[in-house]
Amino acid sequence: GDTMDKEKLEELEGLKEDIKNKYEENFKLNNNVILIMLDEDEDAESTVEFVTIINLIINLGEKYNYNCISISEFSTTITENLTLLKFTRARTV
Numbered sequence: 001g002d003t004m005d006k007e008k009l010e011e012l013e014g015l016k017e018d019i020k021n022k023y024e025e026n027f028k029l030n031n032n033v034i035l036i037m038l039d040e041d042e043d044a045e046s047t048v049e050f051v052t053i054i055n056l057i058i059n060l061g062e063k064y065n066y067n068c069i070s071i072s073e074f075s076t077t078i079t080e081n082l083t084l085l086k087f088t089r090a091r092t093v
Contacts (some may be wrong), residue, residue, distance in 0.1 A: 012052070019056040027064035027087075034087040035067060039079055050083075057085060063092045 026034050036057060038050075058068045066087040073083050 011085040015049075015052065016056055019053065019060060023057055023060060027061055028067055030089075032089050034061070036085045036087070038085070039081070054083070054085065061087045062090075 005084055023036060029083070038057075051072060054071065061068060065089045068085055068087050070086045071083060072086075074084060
């Protein structure tokens, strides 16, 4: 019941904090295009958590006026699953 939800919420807050610490500097660079590469294995135990991580990064970008324009997955010889998020600066109205 409630304890489970509280735990989940605390976990999410912790995750949010991690994302902020890890990726906020990227958005502070003020470039027109920002690429963020995620190594799925390293960052998430589960697909659900990985989707959450991607959403948190997108939300963080939006705070700095960036839109996520593409999410692509690819493999290299070194790592099997890389996810690349591409952001561009949002047009100011």
